[in-house]
Amino acid sequence: MGEGRVRVRVGDNGVATVTMVRSDKHNALDYAMFEGLLEAADELAANRHVRAVVLHGEGKSFCSGLDIPSFLAGSTGIDALLVREPGREANFAQRAAYDWSLIPAPVIAAITGNCFGGGLQIALGADIRIAAPDAKLSVMEVKWGLVPDMAITQSLPGLVGIDVTKELTFTGRVLSGVEADALGLVTRTAQDPLASALILANQLAERSPDAVRAAKRLYNETWAGTDAAAALALETELQSDLYGTPNQVEAVTAGVAKRAPCFTDPD
Numbered sequence: 606m607g608e609g610r611v612r613v614r615v616g617d618n619g620v621a622t623v624t625m626v627r628s629d630k631h632n633a634l635d636y637a638m639f640e641g642l643l644e645a646a647d648e649l650a651a652n653r654h655v656r657a658v659v660l661h662g663e664g665k666s667f668c669s670g671l672d673i674p675s676f677l678a679g680s681t682g683i684d685a686l687l688v689r690e691p692g693r694e695a696n697f698a699q700r701a702a703y704d705w706s707l708i709p710a711p712v713i714a715a716i717t718g719n720c721f722g723g724g725l726q727i728a729l730g731a732d733i734r735i736a737a738p739d740a741k742l743s744v745m746e747v748k749w750g751l752v753p754d755m756a757i758t759q760s761l762p763g764l765v766g767i768d769v770t771k772e773l774t775f776t777g778r779v780l781s782g783v784e785a786d787a788l789g790l791v792t793r794t795a796q797d798p799l800a801s802a803l804i805l806a807n808q809l810a811e812r813s814p815d816a817v818r819a820a821k822r823l824y825n826e827t828w829a830g831t832d833a834a835a836a837l838a839l840e841t842e843l844q845s846d847l848y849g850t851p852n853q854v855e856a857v858t859a860g861v862a863k864r865a866p867c868f869t870d871p872d
Contacts, residue, residue, distance in 0.1 A: 625638065633724075634723050714727070
């Protein structure tokens with residue numbers, strides 16, 4: 606997958622672990638890494654047995670951002686990142702961040718070390734972010750005379766105000782995990798983000814996959830820019846679809862009997 610840049614493992618309980626494998630470069634984004642991330646997102650979106658996803662980087666860092674020298678020296682060039690396939694909302698580079706929102710199951714990013722530029726935008730594409738207190742995060746594109754362009758317009762506005770977004774983008778300053786938590790860029794901090802993310806993923810895997818998938822869809826489609834009538838209608842639609850289904854009945858039955866539920870994966 607992407608010349609070995611990304612490793613995907615799915616456990617028996619439906620928890621998938623996605624690992625960026627380029628630790629010698631702090632998991633910097635070369636073309637093969639982009640390919641691997643897109644392939645992983647497509648694979649997991651199609652796998653109905655996946656109930657939660659944990660995304661992290663091997664070694665010290667989550668992802669240090671775009672490996673510009675590799676594109677300047679390679680045959681693909683920077684322009685290859687801007688190609689948009691017919692029928693896709695996002696271009697090649699944007700999909701590395703945006704496509705995590707297309708996976709029906711929740712995605713948790715475990716952030717350690719450097720999380721810069723495109724790496725931060727990939728993390729922002731996850732539903733939940735757990736960062737080490739000493740992690741380093743930055744919207745760093747201004748350092749290279751660029752704007753952030755990996756679907757940040759679809760992720761950051763739902764987390765922080767426009768003034769914070771502009772300040773971080775204009776300066777490119779580096780935040781600690783603690784400050785990122787205070788600003789709302791990450792969900793919370795943990796000394797061992799990967800272990801914490803896996804614990805959470807296992808907890809989510811024990812919930813009704815129908816309900817969790819519906820909840821992700823509900824919030825993704827209504828959190829910003831949707832009129833009240835459409836949002837309320839979607840609540841009703843999703844709830845109606847869940848009522849009386851085997852997993853919904855099992856949730857109630859198990860709750861009344863005070864036993865662990867046994868859910869089935871979607872068809």
